[in-house]
Amino acid sequence: MRKAMNEGLIAKEKWWEWVEDKKDRVFLTERAKSRYGKWFPREVKVVKNGKEILLPPGEEVYRYFWTGEKWKIEEGEISASSAFLFSLPCEARAIIEVTDKIFLNNPIDKNYWLRRKSLSLGIMACLQPEPTCFCSSVGGGPFWRDEGALFLVPREDDIYIQGEGELFSFSEGVEEKIKEEIQALQKKAESVLPSLLPSYFPQELYRYFEDEEWNELSWHCINCGACTFLCPTCYCFDLNVEGKLKGFQLRSWDSCMFPKFTLHASFHNPRPTGKERVRQRVMHKFSYFPEREGNFACVGCGVCVEKCPVNWDIREAIERMVEKIDRFRT
Amino acid sequence: MFEKEIRRKSEELLETKTVDMVIGYTSGSLPFQARPVLISSPEDTEQLVWNHFSSPNLARYLLPYRDSSKKIALLAKGCDARAVMVLIQEKQFPRERVHIIGLPCPGMISKTKLEKELGEIKEEDFSFEKDTFLWQGKKWEIFPFLEDTCSRCRYPNPPLYDELIGEKREPWGSSSTDYLEKMNGQSKEERWQFWEEELSRCIRCYACRNACPLCYCKECFAESDLPRWVSGVPTLSDNLFFHLGRSMHLAGRCVECGACERACPEEIKIGLLPLKVEMIIKNNFSFEAGLSLEEDAPLLTYRETDPGEFIK
Amino acid sequence: MKNNWEPKIVAFLCHWCSYAGADLAGISRIQYPPNIRVIRVPCSGAVNPLYILKALREGADGVLVSGCHPGDCHYLSGNYFARRKFFILHELLQWVGIEKDRVQFSWVSASEGQKFSQVVEETVEKVKKLGPAKKLVKEFTFHV
Numbered sequence: 180m181r182k183a184m185n186e187g188l189i190a191k192e193k194w195w196e197w198v199e200d201k202k203d204r205v206f207l208t209e210r211a212k213s214r215y216g217k218w219f220p221r222e223v224k225v226v227k228n229g230k231e232i233l234l235p236p237g238e239e240v241y242r243y244f245w246t247g248e249k250w251k252i253e254e255g256e257i258s259a260s261s262a263f264l265f266s267l268p269c270e271a272r273a274i275i276e277v278t279d280k281i282f283l284n285n286p287i288d289k290n291y292w293l294r295r296k297s298l299s300l301g302i303m304a305c306l307q308p309e310p311t312c313f314c315s316s317v318g319g320g321p322f323w324r325d326e327g328a329l330f331l332v333p334r335e336d337d338i339y340i341q342g343e344g345e346l347f348s349f350s351e352g353v354e355e356k357i358k359e360e361i362q363a364l365q366k367k368a369e370s371v372l373p374s375l376l377p378s379y380f381p382q383e384l385y386r387y388f389e390d391e392e393w394n395e396l397s398w399h400c401i402n403c404g405a406c407t408f409l410c411p412t413c414y415c416f417d418l419n420v421e422g423k424l425k426g427f428q429l430r431s432w433d434s435c436m437f438p439k440f441t442l443h444a445s446f447h448n449p450r451p452t453g454k455e456r457v458r459q460r461v462m463h464k465f466s467y468f469p470e471r472e473g474n475f476a477c478v479g480c481g482v483c484v485e486k487c488p489v490n491w492d493i494r495e496a497i498e499r500m501v502e503k504i505d506r507f508r509t
Numbered sequence: 510m511f512e513k514e515i516r517r518k519s520e521e522l523l524e525t526k527t528v529d530m531v532i533g534y535t536s537g538s539l540p541f542q543a544r545p546v547l548i549s550s551p552e553d554t555e556q557l558v559w560n561h562f563s564s565p566n567l568a569r570y571l572l573p574y575r576d577s578s579k580k581i582a583l584l585a586k587g588c589d590a591r592a593v594m595v596l597i598q599e600k601q602f603p604r605e606r607v608h609i610i611g612l613p614c615p616g617m618i619s620k621t622k623l624e625k626e627l628g629e630i631k632e633e634d635f636s637f638e639k640d641t642f643l644w645q646g647k648k649w650e651i652f653p654f655l656e657d658t659c660s661r662c663r664y665p666n667p668p669l670y671d672e673l674i675g676e677k678r679e680p681w682g683s684s685s686t687d688y689l690e691k692m693n694g695q696s697k698e699e700r701w702q703f704w705e706e707e708l709s710r711c712i713r714c715y716a717c718r719n720a721c722p723l724c725y726c727k728e729c730f731a732e733s734d735l736p737r738w739v740s741g742v743p744t745l746s747d748n749l750f751f752h753l754g755r756s757m758h759l760a761g762r763c764v765e766c767g768a769c770e771r772a773c774p775e776e777i778k779i780g781l782l783p784l785k786v787e788m789i790i791k792n793n794f795s796f797e798a799g800l801s802l803e804e805d806a807p808l809l810t811y812r813e814t815d816p817g818e819f820i821k
Numbered sequence: 822m823k824n825n826w827e828p829k830i831v832a833f834l835c836h837w838c839s840y841a842g843a844d845l846a847g848i849s850r851i852q853y854p855p856n857i858r859v860i861r862v863p864c865s866g867a868v869n870p871l872y873i874l875k876a877l878r879e880g881a882d883g884v885l886v887s888g889c890h891p892g893d894c895h896y897l898s899g900n901y902f903a904r905r906k907f908f909i910l911h912e913l914l915q916w917v918g919i920e921k922d923r924v925q926f927s928w929v930s931a932s933e934g935q936k937f938s939q940v941v942e943e944t945v946e947k948v949k950k951l952g953p954a955k956k957l958v959k960e961f962t963f964h965v
Contacts, residue, residue, distance in 0.1 A: 236712060237742025239961065311539065399545040401569065403719035405774045408712050417741050427961055431741030434714070439732055488720050488772035489565050490537035490544040693916070701918025701956070730871060738871055739878075744960040750874050753913065757870045760909050782913075789912045794905070811901035816908055817891070821927035821940055 186341040186353050194218065194338055201263065206232060208266040210480075211303050218333055219265070228411035228482075229264055229274040233294050234282070236408075237431045240290075240418065244425035255427075259294045265301040265331075268323035269314045269480040273411035274300065275325050276318075280472050281414055290430075300328035306364055308372055311481030313494055316376050318474050321368035322361075332361055373494075376501065381469040383504045384462065392499060397457035400491045404434035406483035407460070412476050415440075435459050461496050510615070510637065511675050512559050515584065518610060518674060519554040522582050528608050532570050533584040534563040540632040541620040545570055559584070561637060564617040564656065566768035568592035568722035571602050580606050586614035588766030590667030591799025592722040595762055598802060601725065611670025613678050615640070617771070619656045626654070652681065658767020658780050661688040668800050689781070689788055705745065708752065710775045713743040717769035717779050718755060723762050730754055756782040761807040763787050764799040828882035828948040832857040832941075833872065835865045835900075838889035838930045845934030853938035854945040857885065864888065866899025870910045873924055877957040883923050883948035887940065890928040900928070919956055922947040 205223045239255035282291035305321035324330040329342040407413040417433035468476035519531040535546035535556040543563040666677045718724045739747040763783040770780030796807045834840040865888025894900040927940045
């Protein structure tokens with residue numbers, strides 16, 4: 180029903196015209212900036228990833244005060260003006276395939292929804308994956324695109340753009356030669372990335388819940404929380420009320436690595452040590468979430484691998500479990 | 510660089526059952542990175558490495574074994590051994606159960622600094638020799654590439670050890686007082702601006718706290734609900750509160766290993782705050798943590814002559 | 822508008838000396854500025870540095886901590902430890918950029934009602950000059 184794919188080339192000057200005009204409303208992720216910073220004015224705001232905009236590290240949910248006779252509650256105001264976020268495919272995929280599924284499904288998180296509907300996404304193709312990248316093993320890819328977002332491949336003097344948008348509409352299509360060029364770039368980028376995890380992985384991984392491998396795997400993790408906070412898909416949050424006769428309920432980022440995560444009111448904690456927490460992180464991303472939603476809750480961006488202070492590598496954990504599973508599968 | 514001796518010694522200790530396990534470094538999954546490893550059988554000692562990228566503080570890994578009966582051999586750099594000393598003094602770990610393999614520290618090199626200066630680099634192209642390395646046919650001094658935390662190190666040699674592997678060395682020249690002297694000389698507004706900038710980037714992931722061997726409270730004050738000191742939101746005031754509070758809790762105990770600063774994913778110079786506290790204590794109470802098992806901690810003692818002019 | 826601003830100062834007073842001294846000031850009808858909010862603690866050594874930071878976080882414009890004179894502590898040595906702790910905290914706060922006069926300390930004995938009122942006057946004067954506290958105050962706040 181949709182009309183043919185809207186794609187075309189936009190010359191450098193036209194692009195600059197467009198982006199200069201919008202620069203106050205443009206966000207760029209750090210990684211997109213390090214690759215394509217020269218295509219954007221210096222003044223654009225840089226964010227770590229989409230999570231910073233859509234699910235900020237702290238926000239007021241409601242405020243309350245005692246009027247002298249009764250309690251008054253006011254919902255926190257969210258103002259979201261229309262904006263653009265240009266990111267790499269993995270970061271965009273984190274929004275579209277993970278956090279959107281959590282916050283825009285029943286129930287719809289009002290704050291997230293307000294921000295999300297005014298945020299337009301632009302996916303910048305990843306021409307040179309880093310050694311820590313593994314997006315292709317979790318269902319993504321360096322040229323992953325979605326019909327809800329623009330897709331851009333910057334070239335020498337122009338940008339190949341694909342996608343709907345009142346911003347860009349192209350009357351002529353794109354020459355076959357250019358399309359082949361783009362495809363070649365895609366193949367080149369994909370060639371350095373690992374292959375897709377087997378489809379039986381989420382289900383099989385769960386059967387190794389009690390496996391001893393977790394002891395060894397989790398030993399050197401210091402359970403800090405850096406990986407969860409930097410991860411574009413980790414979405415756990417904490418709600419805390421501060422104040423007495425007047426105060427707030429604040430929503431802030433939580434982490435499965437923190438000691439109070441899943442601490443029950445009875446003071447029993449089903450995840451008392453680092454081993455259970457590390458296992459939880461891997462299980463959630465590679466078993467629980469995919470079984471429920473159909474895709475991994477990890478987009479393979481590799482930021483956690485890059486930044487872990489003790490070099491805990493989620494790829495190794497996955498590899499070891501795949502090996503184990505394959506060894507014993509009939 | 511003494512890797513063979515380390516492996517041999519560890520193998521010996523495990524075979525003779527002098528220790529039940531060895532905690533050391535092994536090569537990581539990324540170049541220029543080493544990771545902590547637990548070795549329990551003599552054959553696995555081949556995994557041990559020791560190089561300029563073995564930066565996490567291993568004393569931290571003694572903490573889960575506080576209540577066990579296992580004897581542990583720990584590969585300890587100067588700062589790590591100091592941390593073990595403080596843990597022993599604070600009765601967190603008995604001296605008899607830790608066998609310290611002292612390693613005079615050659616200084617940890619920052620991968621970021623290497624990449625910034627040399628561009629794209631591969632680990633195979635480097636060969637390290639004493640305080641220099643060879644790369645692309647040229648000899649380079651390692652000092653400019655050291656992690657900030659290591660370039661201000663004053664105690665590379667372990668003050669406590671059961672055996673020493675390697676040659677004792679001189680500290681890297683500039684004492685920590687010099688490093689802070691520059692900041693001490695700045696105006697208060699400049700320092701405030703610096704800290705405002707640095708701590709606005711803090712996301713309160715607690716990597717600094719968890720990497721520290723001396724932050725071992727079962728419930729950290731930052732996560733306490735009753736009383737609640739800070740909120741979960743990383744606002745500037747709460748970040749300041751957390752870091753100032755943590756520095757005060759480390760007063761007289763911090764061994765300036767810099768594990769906190771190296772762990773920070775936002776690359777905030779977070780080690781400067783506990784360092785300043787230690788400098789205050791060193792200059793006024795003549796005490797440095799982790800150098801002697803007999804000296805009492807500064808906040809457990811007092812003198813009649815303590816500075817008191819600031820009190821009306 | 823600024824002339825009407827009165828600083829709010831949290832005062833941690835040790836029960837045995839400073840609090841009694843403050844009481845004596847009251848009984849003797851010695852006038853002193855009403856800007857302080859007193860929190861009675863058993864000993865100046867019981868004042869956790871986190872209390873001082875917390876007071877600043879909650880919006881106090883200044884903090885005063887007062888205890889027994891060295892040698893006269895009811896618990897023998899509490900104030901000695903306090904002196905060391907506060908020295909370190911004070912130096913650290915100054916180094917980070919918090920104004921020196923936001924957090925002040927004094928030794929006031931139970932018989933020094935006059936001194937107490939002087940200490941409070943001095944404290945209030947110094948904090949007034951600094952203006953309202955901004956640096957450590959929590960961001961999530963609202964006034965009804």
